Amino acid sequence: MSFSWCLFRAAAGRILIGLLVLASTVNAQERFRKTPPLPEPRQELKLPAIESHVLANGLTVTAANLPGQGIMTITIIVRAGDAHSPPKLPGLAAVTARMVGGGTKVLSAADIENFIEETGTDFSVSVTMEHSLFKIHVLEEYLDRMLVILRQIFLEPVFTERELTAVKRTYYYELREKRSNGEVSGMRQMVRLLFAGHPYMKATYAEDVIKFINLRDVISFYSAYYRPANIVFLVTGNMGLNSAVRKISQHFNMWPAHPVEFWQPPPPVANEKNRICFMEIPMARDATVFIGNSLPFTASDPDYFPFAVLNHILGGTTSNRLFMKLRESKGYAYYAFSETEFYLAGGLYWIKARSKLEDVNNIIRETINELKNISSAGFSPNEIEEAKSYLIGNFPLKIERPADLAETLAAITALNLGDSHWHRAIDNVMLVNLERVEEVALKYMSAPPVVLVLGKADLLTELIKEFPAIEVFDQFGSPKFVMTKGEKTQ
Amino acid sequence: MCLIKKMIVNIKRGLFLSLITVLVPVLLVSGGQFDRDFPDFPVEYYSLKNGLRIILCSDPSLPIVSVVVAYGAGTVREKKGQAGLAYFLENLMFQGSENVGPLQHISYIQKIGGELNAQTRFEKTVFYQTIPSNQLGLALWLESDRMRSLSLSASAVEKVRGELIKEIDNRLATEPYFPSLEYFDTLLYPDYAYGHPWLSGEDIRNLTLDTIRNFYRDYYVPGNAVLCICGNIQFSKAKELITRYFGTLPPGPSFRPPDPPSFNQESDVVVRSLNPSAASPGFCLGYRFHPLQTGDYHALRILEYILLKGNTSRLVSRLVKKEMIAYSLDGWVEDRMNISALKIIALNTNEVMSQRAQRVLAAELERLKTSPVSENELNKAKRLFKADFMRQMASRVDRALFLIDLAWRGNPLDSPSAELEKYMKVESQSILSLAVRHFVPAKRVLLNMGIR
Numbered sequence: 001m002s003f004s005w006c007l008f009r010a011a012a013g014r015i016l017i018g019l020l021v022l023a024s025t026v027n028a029q030e031r032f033r034k035t036p037p038l039p040e041p042r043q044e045l046k047l048p049a050i051e052s053h054v055l056a057n058g059l060t061v062t063a064a065n066l067p068g069q070g071i072m073t074i075t076i077i078v079r080a081g082d083a084h085s086p087p088k089l090p091g092l093a094a095v096t097a098r099m100v101g102g103g104t105k106v107l108s109a110a111d112i113e114n115f116i117e118e119t120g121t122d123f124s125v126s127v128t129m130e131h132s133l134f135k136i137h138v139l140e141e142y143l144d145r146m147l148v149i150l151r152q153i154f155l156e157p158v159f160t161e162r163e164l165t166a167v168k169r170t171y172y173y174e175l176r177e178k179r180s181n182g183e184v185s186g187m188r189q190m191v192r193l194l195f196a197g198h199p200y201m202k203a204t205y206a207e208d209v210i211k212f213i214n215l216r217d218v219i220s221f222y223s224a225y226y227r228p229a230n231i232v233f234l235v236t237g238n239m240g241l242n243s244a245v246r247k248i249s250q251h252f253n254m255w256p257a258h259p260v261e262f263w264q265p266p267p268p269v270a271n272e273k274n275r276i277c278f279m280e281i282p283m284a285r286d287a288t289v290f291i292g293n294s295l296p297f298t299a300s301d302p303d304y305f306p307f308a309v310l311n312h313i314l315g316g317t318t319s320n321r322l323f324m325k326l327r328e329s330k331g332y333a334y335y336a337f338s339e340t341e342f343y344l345a346g347g348l349y350w351i352k353a354r355s356k357l358e359d360v361n362n363i364i365r366e367t368i369n370e371l372k373n374i375s376s377a378g379f380s381p382n383e384i385e386e387a388k389s390y391l392i393g394n395f396p397l398k399i400e401r402p403a404d405l406a407e408t409l410a411a412i413t414a415l416n417l418g419d420s421h422w423h424r425a426i427d428n429v430m431l432v433n434l435e436r437v438e439e440v441a442l443k444y445m446s447a448p449p450v451v452l453v454l455g456k457a458d459l460l461t462e463l464i465k466e467f468p469a470i471e472v473f474d475q476f477g478s479p480k481f482v483m484t485k486g487e488k489t490q
Numbered sequence: 491m492c493l494i495k496k497m498i499v500n501i502k503r504g505l506f507l508s509l510i511t512v513l514v515p516v517l518l519v520s521g522g523q524f525d526r527d528f529p530d531f532p533v534e535y536y537s538l539k540n541g542l543r544i545i546l547c548s549d550p551s552l553p554i555v556s557v558v559v560a561y562g563a564g565t566v567r568e569k570k571g572q573a574g575l576a577y578f579l580e581n582l583m584f585q586g587s588e589n590v591g592p593l594q595h596i597s598y599i600q601k602i603g604g605e606l607n608a609q610t611r612f613e614k615t616v617f618y619q620t621i622p623s624n625q626l627g628l629a630l631w632l633e634s635d636r637m638r639s640l641s642l643s644a645s646a647v648e649k650v651r652g653e654l655i656k657e658i659d660n661r662l663a664t665e666p667y668f669p670s671l672e673y674f675d676t677l678l679y680p681d682y683a684y685g686h687p688w689l690s691g692e693d694i695r696n697l698t699l700d701t702i703r704n705f706y707r708d709y710y711v712p713g714n715a716v717l718c719i720c721g722n723i724q725f726s727k728a729k730e731l732i733t734r735y736f737g738t739l740p741p742g743p744s745f746r747p748p749d750p751p752s753f754n755q756e757s758d759v760v761v762r763s764l765n766p767s768a769a770s771p772g773f774c775l776g777y778r779f780h781p782l783q784t785g786d787y788h789a790l791r792i793l794e795y796i797l798l799k800g801n802t803s804r805l806v807s808r809l810v811k812k813e814m815i816a817y818s819l820d821g822w823v824e825d826r827m828n829i830s831a832l833k834i835i836a837l838n839t840n841e842v843m844s845q846r847a848q849r850v851l852a853a854e855l856e857r858l859k860t861s862p863v864s865e866n867e868l869n870k871a872k873r874l875f876k877a878d879f880m881r882q883m884a885s886r887v888d889r890a891l892f893l894i895d896l897a898w899r900g901n902p903l904d905s906p907s908a909e910l911e912k913y914m915k916v917e918s919q920s921i922l923s924l925a926v927r928h929f930v931p932a933k934r935v936l937l938n939m940g941i942r
Contacts, residue, residue: 029588029589030738032734033588033589033634033635033735034589035589036631036632037631038627039602039624039627039628040624040625040626040627041624042624043622044553045552069880069884070884071881071884110802110811113801114802117801117803117870117874118866118870119873120872120877122877137881138877139873139876139877142873169814169817173839176769177769180666182664284663285662285663286659286660286664317600318593318596319593319597319601331652334656334657354660356659386601389601389602390600390601390602390603391603392603393604393621393622393625394603394604396552396553397604397605400554400620400884400885400886401881401885402881403881
């Protein structure tokens with residue numbers, strides 16, 4: 001072998017080694033990339049105190065002092081919601097709330113709107129099962145002006161036929177638009193099915209009933225429920241309780257006191273039999289499935305936090321059981337989640353999924369199996385800890401925006417929950433353990449849930465292949481007939 | 491009218507006047523009163539050697555932090571036959587990378603209580619998460635891993651393709667005006683890159699693995715990205731983590747900025763579409779605001795508020811409240827690179843009302859070209875804008891997105907309040923001038939949305 005060849009070989013060897021080193025540097029990743037980093041120590045969450053004071057006329061002022069927002073939020077909570085409407089006048093609570101702000105003895109609806117918007121204020125009204133909520137987001141510098149307007153609106157309202165016509169018209173079209181949405185219709189029908197015979201069923205009306213409401217009804221509802229002792233002014237933002245009381249009492253002390261009847265509906269009774277229901281949404285391309293039951297306990301019950309952990313495991317996010325199984329693993333659903341809602345007398349849980357028509361039976365079967373698994377202690381300790389970690393970590397995110405903070409505090413105030421859902425909320429989640437989750441699962445998930453499917457009429461053919469009887473409802477939620485295998489019962 | 495009735499009317503009028511006299515001084519809002527500033531947040535900008543632009547914004551009020559990564563990989567980068575490619579990549583970014591399994595990014599964030607999402611927009615695709623601030627390292631680890639080593643396997647691509655096709659079906663099922671709104675964009679921006687639909691079932695079906703890989707290779711690189719961290723952070727600690735996770739990533743190829751559009755429209759465009767699953771007819775009206783002069787953009791946003799924001803805005807007040815010829819009216823300013831457009835969408839109870847609403851709307855826009863907006867009306871719009879701006883700034887994610895938008899346009903700012911100030915200085919003459927130049931037929935597109 002010649003010397004030059006040796007040199008060439010040595011040089012080639014060095015180049016090769018160099019290339020190999022280079023290649024390994026390019027391809028190999030730094031070690032820290034292989035595993036996620038450990039978290040830093042958790043930082044303290046400092047929550048403002050929720051403090052309350054009752055004025056002489058019974059009006060409650062509640063404040064949570066949170067400086068540095070630039071925006072103040074006033075939430076006026078009237079303890080009168082859809083469930084308070086008379087049985088023959090569903091929707092009256094919502095129409096009345098929308099009429100408030102529609103004119104006073106000296107200001108027209110247009111004047112009021114002008115005054116509100118001139119200050120950059122956002123004023124909105126929403127009506128829930130048991131409350132009417134007036135939400136006002138106002139720049140700090142215009143709070144005093146806004147209180148003057150609110151005094152006018154609440155203490156000297158004038159209800160006119162003209163305004164009622166306008167409110168009914170807008171509300172009618174809103175409800176009609178919602179009816180074509182499978183999710184909204186489905187949720188309403190679930191409440192109707194689960195709270196049959198209960199005052200909560202009154203919240204399940206469609207647009208067809210709005211025409212029955214007249215001005216006398218509105219005035220009567222307002223007189224009965226818009227009374228100081230039935231109202232809470234919740235103030236969040238750069239203001240403590242003393243200042244809030246001073247400012248609000250200056251305007252609302254003159255509101256005469258009236259006794260208000262304490263309203264406590266009975267707890268709902270859970271569904272005990274297998275029910276498969278169908279509601280037609282003529283233009284729907286897909287099927288929306290709801291599966292759920294009522295819950296005979298309130299958010300102040302010790303079972304609330306274990307149930308929150310349970311609900312999260314079932315379908316709180318896209319990483320949880322139902323989504324992973326029905327969408328990611330089986331490919332049956334576009335989505336699948338579980339949710340809960342609580343009122344003064346109890347609550348409900350429901351699972352919601354959307355799918356193609358041909359996958360509906362699979363979704364129902366898999367979900368019911370999952371509920372059976374859950375009610376028979378099918379949890380791992382790891383799942384419990386992950387669910388708790390989510391609920392604890394997510395808590396500050398729920399109060400980040402002034403509007404979110406106000407909404408959280410409004411729910412706590414409206415449902416009389418107090419500190420157990422505020423300063424002690426994280427501790428309450430931390431205390432949940434495997435045994436408590438298994439206990440509530442057995443207690444509340446063992447009863448057969450109500451199944452409701454929404455979609456085109458073709459779906460009935462699909463459902464009857466799997467289930468012996470289907471209760472069929474019209475698009476307003478009224479029963480039409482029961483379809484049994486091989487026959488139709490009127 | 492009988493005498494007694496007249497007297498009652500007069501008494502009422504007198505009472506009304508005296509009460510108004512008492513109330514008005516209290517309620518009147520003095521012009522230009524924007525005295526109380528909202529809290530500012532320290533912001534710092536810098537770049538890594540590989541071109542990754544960084545924005546840090548501190549806010550210690552809650553123990554949370556938002557981490558946002560934006561790539562210059564929006565729909566403008568899609569070529570003909572690729573409608574939906576940018577959105578395809580957005581979805582693939584959750585299908586795993588070298589050290590993170592499929593959908594694990596989501597589960598890592600959700601396990602710690604975080605919330606996350608992504609958006610495909612016109613010029614960029616944005617990924618964001620808000621998490622407990624002690625977990626900042628985790629978010630940076632996850633984002634850097636998918637920036638450097640996304641798994642683009644054939645199976646992942648097919649899985650996402652199937653999901654997107656389902657999503658299109660779902661949107662068609664639940665959003666009756668969805669096809670019309672996509673069609674409207676093609677009319678308003680008659681240039682493929684600017685106006686093509688952001689999601690096309692046919693194109694999604696035909697996209698090849700190579701096309702998808704090339705899109706990732708070309709655009710999902712540090713040199714084409716901005717990282718913004720906003721929340722309870724110490725800048726020095728955050729910088730250390732950023733260098734660790736992103737500092738050694740290669741910058742990626744260089745590429746041309748998107749071509750400017752060429753709109754060839756000489757007179758107004760009026761077209762009709764059919765929406766058989768919709769409950770009501772309606773229309774979409776749009777005006778392109780291009781080219782814009784200095785200060786025009788701020789005037790345009792205030793004009794948006796004058797016309798459309800709040801019940802007392804000109805259009806909502808007249809069409810919805812007073813004349814009741816539209817039962818729903820919405821509108822907004824939209825930006826596609828340096829092209830801004832004002833879009834207005836109305837729903838009406840029937841076709842006759844729809845036509846009437848269009849005539850009234852046209853008259854209102856014409857009025858803006860001849861009569862200056864009053865000082866009171868201008869100030870009202872500014873206050874509404876300010877309140878919305880402050881609500882936006884209250885969220886860390888929204889604040890980060892806002893800072894990224896400004897930086898993307900080459901206008902990084904020291905503080906949000908400095909930007910707000912520009913809107914507060916808009917004068918009525920600027921709005922009149924803007925209306926004269928842009929409310930013209932050659933920039934107008936109208937789509938009638940029929941139901942049969």
